[in-house]
Amino acid sequence: MEYRTFGRTGHEVSVLGFGAMNLPNVPLEQAKAALNYALDQGINYIDTAAGYRNSEEIIGESISQRRDEYFLATKTNKRDYKTAKEEIDRSLIRMKTDYVDLLQIHYVNYTKDFNQAMGDEGAYEAALEAKREGKVRFIGITGHRPELLAQWISNGHFDQVLFHLNLPQPFALDALIPKATEMNMAKVAMKPLSGGFVQPVRKAIRYPYSQDIHTIISGMVSVDEVKENLAAVSTPVDDEERISLEQLARAMGTHDCRRCNYCSCPVGIPIPDVMISSKVRDTLGLLPRGKKFYETNRDKITACLTYEPCREKPECEPKCPYHLPMQSVIQAAAGYDAG
Template sequence: MRYTTFGSTGYRVSSLGFGAMNLPGVPLEQARAALNYALDEGINYIDTAAAYRNSEEIIGECISHRRSEYFLATKTGKRDYKSAMEEMERSLDRMKTDVIDLLQIHYVNTVQEFKAAMEENGAYQAALEMKRKGHVRFIGLTGHRPELLAKWISKGQFDQVLFHLNLAQPFALDELIPEATRQQMGKTAMKPLSGGFIQPVSKAIRYPYSQDVHVTISGMISVDEVKENIAAMREEVGDDERRELEALATELGAHNCRRCNYCSCPIGVTIPDIMISSQVRRTFGLLPKGDGFYQKQKDKILSCADYEPCKEKPLCQQQCPYHLPMRQVVMEAAGYFG
C-alpha cells in the first residue's frame, strides 16, 4: 500500500480509501468483515456522509473500537449554520467518536449553494466552530463541477477537495487538481468505477492511482471487493501504462458530462449515467451493475424519442451548462436493447 502526506494536514493516508456509501445495502456482519479486513490490510482512510443512510452508524458499530487506526472523513449536506451543526453532532454520535478528522461541505454544485454555505450563518461557519471546539480537525469541499471547485478552493479556505476522477471522467486534471496542488490541499478522487460502469476493475482503479491524488475512494461492500481493489494498486504505474491509461481516458471522456445533475428529464431518464456510460459501453461493455441500470431504465430510454415536448427543443439540453447533445445520446442508447 502506498502512503502519502495528505496535503498540509500532516497525516499519512493510504492510496486506497474505503468508501462506505453502499454499506447500508448489505448485512451488518458483511460490512463489519469488510471494514475490519480493510484496516487489517493497511487502508486507513474511511469515507462516509450523513446522507448515506445509516452508513455512519455502521462505522460506529463496526470499527469505533479501532478509532486510532483510521482517518475519518464524513460530510454535511446542510447549507445553514444551525442544521449543519446539528448534523455534525449527530455524526459524532453515530460514529461513536469525539472527533471527525475531515468534515466536508457536501455536494456543492452551484454558485448559489456555495454562497449559502459560505455566508455568515452558513455551514462553513458551523464547521469552523466545531474545529475550534476540537470536534473537527480539517474542513473540505465536495462537488461535481471541477471548474467551479477550482475557483472555490483558490482562496485557501479548505484543507481538502473531493472530486470525480476515473477513465470516463478525467476533467479534474484540467484546473482542479493543479489548483489543489498549489493550495497544498488533500486531493481525494472518488468513483473510480463511475458507479459501476467501468471495467475491468483493475484498469479502472489504476487510472486515478496514476494521477496526482493522495487517496482514491472506492465503494466496497465485501472482503472480496477490498482484496480486488488492493490488488489493483499493488504495483506502481509505469510511464508506458500511464500513457495508455491517459489515452483511454481521452477516448472514454469524450461524452464531456461532469455529472453535475443540472439536467432533469420529465420522463425520468437518468441522463448523466447514460452520457458517462455511452463511451464505456462501446469500448468495453458494461459491468453487471451497469447492465442492471440499463434494464431498469429501458422503458424510459425507449420513450425518449416519442416524448413530444422534447422533440424540437429537448428540455434537458436547455439546462446543461456544457451544451451537450443529451437527447441524441439517450436515443442512441436505445440500440443497447437490440
C-alpha cells in the same frame, strides 16, 4: 500498501480509501467484515457522509473500537449554520467518536449553494466552530463541477477537495488538481468505477492511482471487493502504462458529462448515467451493475424516442452548462441490448 502525505494536513493516508456509501445495501455482518478486513490490510482512510442513509451508524457499530487506526472523513450537505451544526453533532454520535478528522461541505455544484454555505450563518461557520471545539480537525469541500471547485478552493478556506476522477471523467486534471497541488491541499478522487460502470476494475482503479492525488475512495461492500481493489494498487504504474491510461481517458471523456445533475428529464431518465455509461459501454463494456442499469431503465430510455413535448426541443439540453447533445445520446442508447 502505499501511503501518501495528505497535503498540508501532514497525515499519511493509504492510496486506497474505503468509501462507505454503499454499505447500507448489504447485511451488517458483511459490512463489518469488509471494514475490518480493510483496516487489517492497511487501509486507513474511511469516507462516509451524513446523507448516506445509515452508513455512519454502520461505521460506528463496526470499527469505532479501532478509531485510532483510521482517518475518518464525513460530510454535511446542509448549507446553513444551525442544521449543519446539528448534523455534525449527530454524525459524531452515529459513528461513536469524539471527533472526525475531516468534515466536508458536501455536493456543492451551484454558486448559490457555495455562497450560502460560506456566508453569514452558513455551514462553513458551523464547521469552523466544530474545529475550534475539537470535533473536527480539517475542513474540505466536495462537488461535481471541477472548474468551479478550482475557483472555490482558491480562497484558502479548505484543507481538502473531493472530486470525480476516473477513465470516463478525467476533467479534474485540467484546472482543479493543479490548483489544489499549488495550494498543498489534500486531494481525494472518488468514483473510480464511475458509479459501478467501468470494467475491468483493475484498469479503472489504476488510472486515478497513476495521477497526482492522495487517496482514491472506492465504494467497497465485501471482503472480496476489498481484495480486488487492493490488488489494483499492489504495484506501481510505470510510464508506459500511465500514458496508455491517459490516452484511454481522453478518448472516453469525449462525452463531456461532469455528473453535475443540472439536467432533469420529464420521463425520469438518469441522464448523466446514460451519457457516461454510453461511452464506457462502447469502449470497455459494462460491469454487471451497468447492465442492470440499462435493464431497469429500459422503458424510460425508450420513452425518449416518442415523448411529444421534447420532439421539437428537448427539455434537458437547455439546462446543461456544457451544452451537450443529450437527446441524441439517449435515443441511441435506446437500441442497446443489455443482454
